[in-house]
Amino acid sequence: MARICLVGLGLIGGSLYTALAGHHDLIGVDLDPAVLKLAKERGMEATKDLKVGVEGADLVIVAVPLGKIPLVFKQLAPLIKPGTLVTDVGSVKGTIVRAAAPLFSEGTFVGGHPMAGTEQRGLSNADPKLFEGRTYVLTPTSDAERKAGERVQELLAPLNARFVEMEPAAHDLAVAYTSHMPFLMATSVARIAQGATKDVPDLPLVAAAGFRDTTRLAMSNPTLGADICMANREALLHAIAAMRYQLSQFEIMLQNEITVGLEGLFAGVGKWREDLKL
Known part of the structure; x- marks a missing residue:
């Protein structure tokens, strides 16, 4: 059982948490007090402190809105210990991969995009079956990232998603x-x-x-x-x-x-x- 930190408990982050519950040791990170309250009401471990969330994590999944991902990367980078993997769920990969490159050591980050969004939003609409049978894209740009992607697939196997690799562009x-x-x-x-x-x-x-x-x-x-x-x-x-x-x-x-x-x-x-x- 691995330790996975989910940064952002919206629809995607919350659905990842509920889908992985029981398979891994999970913690969510979110700055919204209302989201944290709802998470705890649902029995989810959650904190507003990124450092606390990342501590001891084998995998960190950044599931904040696309425009906030680069900022979270900058906050996250100093906290990542050797052996910890980082991925994201952003629906555009070129800008995200470029933002991650100077911040994380080789083989630490691999871009990701689960093709499972809906018009719904928020933790209240989290669905543990959201990813079943859906395409989950990983965008490694090197052999080291490809190896990291293989580990990400292993950790996220309980999603029952269909993983594929693509170039970011x-x-x-x-x-x-x-x-x-x-x-x-x-x-x-x-x-x-x-x-x-x-x-x-x-x-x-x-x-x-x-x-x-x-x-x-x-x-x-x-x-x-x-x-x-x-x-x-x-x-x-x-x-x-x-x-x-x-x-x-x-x-x-x-x-x-x-x-x-x-x-x-x-x-x-x-x-x-x-x-x-x-």
Whole structure:
């Protein structure tokens, strides 16, 4: 049984804690008194003192919002003893890996990203089954980090996640298309509908399953969403350009009444999406 410190007890940190409970010796670190109170009510060991949390840890998982991760790294680095591993759960890896490089000795840190977020937030929504069957990306950039990643996988085996390795840049481009762009599109669809209510006040009455499913991500944490978009803006701009082109193709087909083109596109993309078996 290893000692694992979870820095940040929000949705992801709290879910990691509950999923690993009974498998490892755990402690959470959070500065929010309300979060600490809730954690202790749920029988979780928790403290606001980072030094106390890190003491004796075999693995430290930084699960704070993306924009705060570099600062936590700086606070954490002097406290890390030889043999302790550090990872994070940030959804953008390039900036995080670069922030960690000068602070931790070789083979101490390996970037991580569990692909298991929801529009929910906070410890109150922690789910021990959140990671089951989900992809958990690790982004080692050296053989030493790859070895650290193997140990992280061993320690996190109780999550029942599917671990994969990716280069940080490849990860960031991939999630720009599969995670961050969907967030922007969900927000855009909801924003357009919100504006349309000026002309069609009854619009919410016909907002059913399609609208609900398409716009679910628009209810995500706005601060986290903004941090993610800015941190991954270069890759996200590529995705936006691709979306702009695709919308222009829809516009051309509609203007010219190219029904066959629309049907063919819908069929081909629908088959590809079905084959993903998500």
